[in-house]
Amino acid sequence: MRKGSSCAARYHKIQMLRCFRIVTALVLGLAAASAWEDPHKKDVGDKNLALRTPEAIAAGGALFASACAGCHGRKGEGGRGPRLNEGYTIQGAPDDRLFSSIKNGVKGTSMPPFDLPEIQIRELLGFVRNLSAPAAEAPAPGNAEAGSALFYGKAGCGGCHSIRGRGGSLGPDLTNVGAERSLLRLRATIMAPRLLPSGDYRGARLTLKSGKTLEGVLRSATNYEYQLQSADGNLHRLAAEDLKEVVYREGPVMPSFANRLSATEIDDILSFLARQTVRPRVSD
Amino acid sequence: MRAIALILAAAAALTAQVRYEDIVKGPGVNWLTYMGDYGGQRHSPLTQITPANVANMSPKWTYHVPGANHLEATPLVYDGVMYMTDANQIHAIDARSGRRIWVYRDGAVKRQSPNRGAALLGNKVFFLTSDCHLVALDRRTGALLWSKEYASLEKDGHFATMAPLALKDRVIVGVGGGDGGIRGVVIALSAETGDELWRFWTVPAKGEPGSETWSEFPLEYGGGATWMNGTYDAQTNTVYWAAGNPWPDQFGKPRRGDNLYTCSMLALDGATGKLKWYFQFTPHDTHDWDAQSIPVLVDLPWKGTTRKVLLHANRNGFFYLLDRVTGEFLSGTPFIDKLNWASGIDAKGRPIELPNIEPTPAGRYICPSLRGASNWMSPAFNPQTGLLYVPTLEQCDVYTVSETVPEPKKEIMGGGSEPHNGLPGKFYLRAIDPLTGKRKWEYPMTGGAESWAGAVSTAGGVIFFGDDDGQMVAVDAKSGHHLWHYTMGQNITASPIVFSVDGKQYVSIAAAADVYTFGLFEPAKPTPLVPTRTGN
Numbered sequence: 001m002r003k004g005s006s007c008a009a010r011y012h013k014i015q016m017l018r019c020f021r022i023v024t025a026l027v028l029g030l031a032a033a034s035a036w037e038d039p040h041k042k043d044v045g046d047k048n049l050a051l052r053t054p055e056a057i058a059a060g061g062a063l064f065a066s067a068c069a070g071c072h073g074r075k076g077e078g079g080r081g082p083r084l085n086e087g088y089t090i091q092g093a094p095d096d097r098l099f100s101s102i103k104n105g106v107k108g109t110s111m112p113p114f115d116l117p118e119i120q121i122r123e124l125l126g127f128v129r130n131l132s133a134p135a136a137e138a139p140a141p142g143n144a145e146a147g148s149a150l151f152y153g154k155a156g157c158g159g160c161h162s163i164r165g166r167g168g169s170l171g172p173d174l175t176n177v178g179a180e181r182s183l184l185r186l187r188a189t190i191m192a193p194r195l196l197p198s199g200d201y202r203g204a205r206l207t208l209k210s211g212k213t214l215e216g217v218l219r220s221a222t223n224y225e226y227q228l229q230s231a232d233g234n235l236h237r238l239a240a241e242d243l244k245e246v247v248y249r250e251g252p253v254m255p256s257f258a259n260r261l262s263a264t265e266i267d268d269i270l271s272f273l274a275r276q277t278v279r280p281r282v283s284d
Numbered sequence: 285m286r287a288i289a290l291i292l293a294a295a296a297a298l299t300a301q302v303r304y305e306d307i308v309k310g311p312g313v314n315w316l317t318y319m320g321d322y323g324g325q326r327h328s329p330l331t332q333i334t335p336a337n338v339a340n341m342s343p344k345w346t347y348h349v350p351g352a353n354h355l356e357a358t359p360l361v362y363d364g365v366m367y368m369t370d371a372n373q374i375h376a377i378d379a380r381s382g383r384r385i386w387v388y389r390d391g392a393v394k395r396q397s398p399n400r401g402a403a404l405l406g407n408k409v410f411f412l413t414s415d416c417h418l419v420a421l422d423r424r425t426g427a428l429l430w431s432k433e434y435a436s437l438e439k440d441g442h443f444a445t446m447a448p449l450a451l452k453d454r455v456i457v458g459v460g461g462g463d464g465g466i467r468g469v470v471i472a473l474s475a476e477t478g479d480e481l482w483r484f485w486t487v488p489a490k491g492e493p494g495s496e497t498w499s500e501f502p503l504e505y506g507g508g509a510t511w512m513n514g515t516y517d518a519q520t521n522t523v524y525w526a527a528g529n530p531w532p533d534q535f536g537k538p539r540r541g542d543n544l545y546t547c548s549m550l551a552l553d554g555a556t557g558k559l560k561w562y563f564q565f566t567p568h569d570t571h572d573w574d575a576q577s578i579p580v581l582v583d584l585p586w587k588g589t590t591r592k593v594l595l596h597a598n599r600n601g602f603f604y605l606l607d608r609v610t611g612e613f614l615s616g617t618p619f620i621d622k623l624n625w626a627s628g629i630d631a632k633g634r635p636i637e638l639p640n641i642e643p644t645p646a647g648r649y650i651c652p653s654l655r656g657a658s659n660w661m662s663p664a665f666n667p668q669t670g671l672l673y674v675p676t677l678e679q680c681d682v683y684t685v686s687e688t689v690p691e692p693k694k695e696i697m698g699g700g701s702e703p704h705n706g707l708p709g710k711f712y713l714r715a716i717d718p719l720t721g722k723r724k725w726e727y728p729m730t731g732g733a734e735s736w737a738g739a740v741s742t743a744g745g746v747i748f749f750g751d752d753d754g755q756m757v758a759v760d761a762k763s764g765h766h767l768w769h770y771t772m773g774q775n776i777t778a779s780p781i782v783f784s785v786d787g788k789q790y791v792s793i794a795a796a797a798d799v800y801t802f803g804l805f806e807p808a809k810p811t812p813l814v815p816t817r818t819g820n
Binding site: 162164165169173175176179180219220222223224225227229233234235237239240241243244245246247248249250278279 | 364365378380381383384385386390391392407422424425426427428429430431809811812813814815816817818819820
């Protein structure tokens with residue numbers, strides 16, 4: 001309730017600002033007026049229109065639920081309108097293009113124009129950007145310390161993944177995963193891992209003509225040669241002519257954790273992963 | 285499954301590591317440092333490819349580095365895996381086939397400088413990001429172990445382009461930025477943790493010895509960058525590192541004096557970083573003749589006794605022979621035909637300067653050019669012929685100066701230079717007898733004087749080098765006669781290496797955007813498909 005009323009009060013304030021803006025615009029010209037009107041402008045610059053403070057994201061989320069979710073899905077997962085929580089269409093689009101799509105609509109589609117005050121469009125952008133933001137930039141969903149204990153303990157992630165040299169090597173290194181993956185993508189991978197389109201890290205058992213067997217993940221494979229990494233981290237370079245058989249593992253090496261961990265535990269691990277960046281996070 | 289896991293665990297214990305002792309031994313099957321060995325000789329003992337069969341050399345594979353247009357790295361090879369770098373990225377490649385095994389990129393770096401390569405030690409591979417982070421990765425998997433900032437791009441204008449130099453337990457690094465008013469430094473970092481062990485500033489602090497050679501110039505902008513990696517004598521635990529030019533490059537008036545330790549060779553104690561000796565090639569330089577060409581360490585008979593010497597084909601046009609234990613000057617001889625700024629080198633090793641050599645606002649005609657008679661492109665030394673093979677540029681420039689002190693950290697040199705009459709110079713590969721400084725032979729190149737390519741020597745008697753026209757060329761080490769060439773269709777800005785996998789000798793070189801690998805011709809072998817299935 002408190003949230004709702006403060007939102008209403010905020011809206012009222014924006015309306016007042018809007019009236020003032022029209023008057024001021026007549027006097028000072030539009031550019032000067034919008035600079036005065038917008039308290040965030042000096043921080044974000046013209047190209048970064050999305051407002052990314054927790055308050056702005058929350059306000060944008062409330063507006064999204066009422067104005068956008070009908071077509072784009074409650075969590076931006078898409079529906080009548082395109083998916084907004086990941087993918088090149090959204091992540092590759094600059095703020096000013098998205099701003100214009102909301103303000104003016106998109107011709108030739110069913111996306112209508114939204115006659116909203118600039119600040120609300122920017123809050124919407126903040127919310128939408130946050131859906132696909134690198135995990136390191138998003139609010140943590142759980143407890144990172146608990147997540148660390150799970151990662152190297154009960155959940156067993158560290159058996160295959162390493163972070164700053166600690167952990168196994170059958171899965172991708174996760175030292176920079178917080179900067180490279182969104183929470184959404186990380187969660188999806190933990191719940192339902194998939195084979196990588198590149199073929200990297202595909203589980204395989206290679207039987208040599210000598211009778212020797214090697215097991216691990218493929219880092220590269222062609223019809224002529226294989227580069228296999230075993231659980232000890234060592235690399236084996238093999239020529240096709242020396243191989244008797246290659247058995248690919250069915251599905252990804254990584255198991256699903258949907259039924260192995262509780263929702264809280266997964267949130268904790270996500271929070272831990274979100275902290276993993278090679279360079280310090282902006283918030284650190 | 286369990287049995288296999290046990291077998292694999294046992295195998296891991298036996299896994300070979302890149303041992304310091306192996307790096308000391310020098311190249312063989314592997315190519316473990318930027319220059320192959322610690323001494324900078326760039327000489328491979330492999331003999332499979334010879335003047336008699338090099339005509340059969342053919343391309344084996346090409347590896348494209350996505351986004352690259354100016355590759356400057358010398359690849360490393362260990363146990364059949366090649367490590368190749370470019371700005372803020374490193375690739376592990378199967379050296380038999382050119383297949384990528386892994387790639388590591390640091391996408392957060394705001395600067396994209398050229399990168400000259402990696403260093404190997406134990407199970408680690410090291411390289412430097414453009415903003416001076418020493419990055420340590422597991423060489424087998426590409427997993428990041430740590431990334432440590434050793435100098436600041438933002439605060440001090442330092443950046444990195446070199447390949448780090450890994451010693452027994454430490455990694456030696458330097459900084460670029462000498463054309464923008466920085467203070468150069470050589471730093472040793474722990475190979476285990478990246479923690480700093482020592483540092484040596486190439487421009488002394490106020491009151492320290494050498495500071496009196498700067499008049500009143502602010503020493504924190506003096507220059508003396510350390511942007512190229514040095515060489516190392518394991519016997520005496522001495523690191524040889526070149527210091528770059530003083531700043532502002534062409535404007536010498538505000539920094540009267542010799543400007544120590546710019547344009548110098550530094551002999552640093554590997555354990556402590558203490559200066560053992562220095563030798564300044566170009567006191568009070570005003571032509572950007574930093575001392576960055578590779579200091580080559582060899583033992584040679586000098587006047588009846590074997591001396592540990594250092595060979596250096598300096599940018600200023602003189603070839604130097606120094607005693608590398610004491611720093612004593614032994615000889616200095618021009619290795620270019622056109623040299624008009626000094627009449628020679630005196631008994632103590634100081635150039636005998638001619639009058640009126642400093643750049644003027646209207647322009648001063650000086651040879652060699654600003655790019656120097658040679659530069660960071662690698663020379664090679666062949667112990668069998670006793671010759672040093674030096675990529676050499678004959679070019680004269682008109683040097684100008686802007687007589688105001690430029691603002692530091694803006695990468696402004698305080699002047700300019702251009703080829704005299706707009707005519708670019710000409711590149712040669714010159715074979716120099718280090719004992720006399722005399723030229724044994726030379727091989728002229730065609731091209732626009734834009735090469736940054738070096739050479740490699742082999743015990744098979746063949747010298748390979750990248751020329752000024754996008755070609756890799758093989759010549760006879762003794763005579764300089766052409767034996768083989770291959771056109772890569774792009775400029776070469778790196779030096780070749782020699783290695784062997786599964787008993788086959790290869791030669792690799794990076795051109796602008798790709799790594800090329802060559803070997804003796806073998807007919808293709810039809811490869812039957814391996815039976816594959818999916819199952820658990």
